[in-house]
Amino acid sequence: DAGVTQSPTHLIKTRGQQVTLRCSPKSGHDTVSWYQQALGQGPQFIFQYYEEEERQRGNFPDRFSGHQFPNYSSELNVNALWLGDSALYLCASSLEGGRAAEQYFGPGTRLTVT
Amino acid sequence: AQSVTQPDIHITVSEGASLELRCNYSYGATPYLFWYVQSPGQGLQLLLKYFSGDTLVQGIKGFEAEFKRSQSSFNLRKPSVHWSDAAEYFCAVGYSGGYQKVTFGTGTKLQVIP
Numbered sequence: 599d600a601g602v603t604q605s606p607t608h609l610i611k612t613r614g615q616q617v618t619l620r621c622s623p624k625s626g627h628d629t630v631s632w633y634q635q636a637l638g639q640g641p642q643f644i645f646q647y648y649e650e651e652e653r654q655r656g657n658f659p660d661r662f663s664g665h666q667f668p669n670y671s672s673e674l675n676v677n678a679l680w681l682g683d684s685a686l687y688l689c690a691s692s693l694e695g696g697r698a699a700e701q702y703f704g705p706g707t708r709l710t711v712t
Numbered sequence: 713a714q715s716v717t718q719p720d721i722h723i724t725v726s727e728g729a730s731l732e733l734r735c736n737y738s739y740g741a742t743p744y745l746f747w748y749v750q751s752p753g754q755g756l757q758l759l760l761k762y763f764s765g766d767t768l769v770q771g772i773k774g775f776e777a778e779f780k781r782s783q784s785s786f787n788l789r790k791p792s793v794h795w796s797d798a799a800e801y802f803c804a805v806g807y808s809g810g811y812q813k814v815t816f817g818t819g820t821k822l823q824v825i826p
Binding site: 602631639641642643646654656688690701705706708 | 716744746748753754755756757758761802804806813814815816817818819
């Protein structure tokens with residue numbers, strides 16, 4: 599049973615550039631959430647996708663956007679990168695109708711903005 | 713709004729000693745509570761969860777946690793720590809109705825000395 603997978607593992611970008619991160623949920627899961635984890639901090643909720651729509655969003659600017667595909671996989675896009683966007687980006691999947699918030703996390707994508 | 717406080721940023725214990733990591737939450741209704749562990753550069757692994765019922769929950773790797781509603785706490789315990797337990801531990805609270813947002817604490821870094 600494949601768990602949550604994310605790509606790429608590491609990424610280096612320059613300020614002002616755009617980046618796309620990808621996530622495949624655990625088999626059988628239909629809901630994907632994205633979190634940002636800055637160094638030394640706990641994960642911060644960015645947004646959640648279900649049925650290809652964003653249904654909840656944390657305190658992140660519009661530069662952060664996402665998409666969910668019919669196969670439940672998801673992308674996180676960040677435009678106009680800032681140095682402060684450097685972080686570990688975690689994807690979590692869960693099952694709508696299952697135990698609320700029982701999320702399974704991927705290994706993350708380490709984004710460095712220079 | 714839900715929130716989680718982990719008052720200990722860093723804890724050092726000797727191998728074989730007992731461990732207790734503190735977690736306090738703020739949430740208006742019955743919470744869903746989680747403990748996750750994160751090894752350096754890795755994603756989050758779910759140790760245990762509390763949804764309802766027995767307030768003492770058992771998890772993987774010999775960990776347990778006790779939900780105390782009167783103290784708004786969900787402390788993590790292990791009777792005998794192994795060197796491989798060195799990692800960062802995050803307490804989290806989930807929303808018990810509607811969307812599946814999870815709010816994390818800032819984490820406690822555990823160091824194990826031989």
